[in-house]
Amino acid sequence: MEEEEEASKPALPDAFLDFLKENGLDPSIYSESHSTPRYIRLKPGLEARIEEIEAEIKWKLEEVEWLPGFYALPPDVQIANSNAYREGKIYGIDAASGAAVSALDISAGDHVLDLCAAPGAKLCMISDLLGDSGSVTGVDVSSHRLAACESALEENVTFKEWTSRRPWKERKQAARIRKSGAVPSGNQLPDLIYYGCHSGVVGLTKSELYQTFRDDEYLSYGYDKVLVDAECTHDGSIKHVQKFERWGWETLQRRVLDAERSDGLTVLQLKLLTNGFRLLKAGGILVYSTCSLTVAQNEDVVRQFLEGNPCAELQVIDAAENWPCKNGRHNIDANSESSGGTRVKSMMLHWNQNEISTISGEFDLIVASDCTFLKEFHNGLAQILKFLLGKMQPSEAMFFGPKRGVSLDEFLERIKECDLRFSIAENYDA
Template sequence: MEETSTLPLPDAFLDFLNENGLDPSIYTATDSTPRYIRLKPGCEACVEEIEAEIKCKLEKVGWLPDFFSLPPDIQIANSNAYREGKIYGIDAASGAAVSALNISEGDHVLDLCAAPGAKLCMILDLLGNSGTVTGVDVTRHRLAACRTLLQKYALGDRCRLFVADGTTFSLIPVRVHSDSKSWVQDPELIFYGQHSGVVGLSKRELYQTVCENDASSCGYDKVLVDAECTHDGSIRHIQKFEHWGWKTLQRRVLNAERTDSLTVLQLQLLSNGFRLLKVGGSLVYSTCSLTVAQNEDVVERFLLENASAELQDVEAAKNWPCRSGRIWKTLRFDPLTSQTSGLFVAKADAASVAVSMMLRNSNAESSHCRVPQRYNKPNPALASWQIRSIGFSSTKAIEMGLEYFLFHDTLYTMTIETELLPQAKLVLLEL
């Protein structure tokens, strides 16, 4: 019979869970969530050998290819399979975040918060024999751990790693050529593979930066922003505070000032990742926090500030054991629902045409801007708006589908002509 233990949670943490609408039982049944591994492609025939070595059966995860679950008390770090690079230690929820990108062979992928590297390795395995991956992390020793993983699993051929601030990183994929801008300080390139696109480049070519007007064509096909967070969704992380002391939890997780600074950082990372995304590309934002402030609130603010961004369905999620977030199309994993660690996932893409400011209402009040909602009916308030410019023909507008949203005192739209207003599919903001 499987043993369970009850983690004694302090009152301050229980209050924190209550404020965020989180079920405390997520944290109290601490030994029921499986451990997960991912099998390296090409090692499918090794499953029985691995089972014999670790003395337990690997249960295939039906909703996530190449993933297996095993009892939480099984250690893999000292196994031959792990030392020889046949398996990876990675939670299934983390694998789902990578899977949500829907990586195709030939993609140029940016992992903006790459350390410690398990997701980076999965991206490279999915990429196949063409395309490139750029990994970025602000901490050199953590990125060095990524480099070690790439070398261990022989995955470095199409990858380059930069020590850089993800909120300001601006280097474009090396497949393209454009005018370069000067950096105040070039990011440190600590690793590159033979087919990463770096070999043979001059420094000027290597450090080409993205410009506002060329991001749409020169950016990355896929961007992963697995942002720094309080890690409150990681049950094993919370367990550690029983040994570190609950005062440490107060400082690292419950401290309001730390949370505020993190949400600012998360929004900056998300916004910069989107800035580096090419038109038609996809971005996934994820955190291992379960709080609304670090997830839905960040995504909501991002959508308000980035008119061309739109949340997308994760097609594979139809078969995933997760639930919807508080914003349409976002996903949440947790131990009770998913039998995984906690994780939030949102997927966005860049519209094929940049959203442009079309209308302005001098009477609108910014305090009325709250949560985006969709309507399939015209908004009577549009009658008071003034058309300032027309960007596209009515034919093109119908092809694309009209979209509007209100931000502060401005109504933004992809395209519009007066007679089409009643037919518009609206995205408005409720009080």
């Protein structure tokens, strides 16, 4: 029995096993690494030609039911020499990468920023989903990784431009369009920009990119969707960890386990997330993803970001309902079961939403925290409160939040205009 257990143990060095233990991760996920399938994505529009593609790669593809356009195949099936691959009918991309892109909920005409784009698997998929509408901007700091990205794009999508820096004239023009409030025109082919850390993104200058925004200044311009697929320790990529068998386990120490590097990484991750959010239009969607499984590089980074950016809101990913992993909805369902006879339900509600007749006048008590921060939403928020509060019985809304500038006073003016009464209680810890 002991021998059997020993045999099924993954052959990982002790230092990595300690790292997994410290981070509460189960080492058995690495034991199947040699049989973990690889994934490909089919170019949209080729669904009817799947049999022809299977003949070209000499393998029957297994559809990934929860991720449209994705297929699994065993790790030892070679596709690189097949016509299907060479002609760009299929390309290799992990299902988890596909999930991150599908969480962006890309629609035709979107302007998308991929902030850590190289080597470009997700960028290819974003480009595919946009077709010839909208635009995609890829950014990365590593020129050699961007070279790989450029090749991937050349093989898989058409793109307009590859530049280390947008020309001054073009940046000026983009800044003028932004100041005039005009929406950038659609039908742009992907605009690939290697721009180091700054300059050229939606017309922002370097100083604008790094300036601190005023409370009421959060972007009415910017990208519809932003992907921050941050630099990380890659410990969650089973295939990546497997490569250390060839590279030598000693390099794992430097690349994954070095605590100092991890601390530096979490600072970088938070900065990337914060910068990505700055470039997101109000009401846009940002996806933060990593291929690490540690809480420090994921939940902790997101928590710190949300603490510093009260106007950002965490959302349940609608596309994730059928994903074979834990998600927000799983928690909501678990909580609703633990509330006895009380009905618990979640829904998305936009403050300026008009069509909410099914829940209007339903609530005795509404609790909200820290949401009076954005002036442009004060009217919508005050009106929706009036709409939701019960009219036949006494009802009230409680707002919690720190006092910031005059935004609360201004919100209360809108509350008065809606004929609602209010009182303020201040109670701060020393």
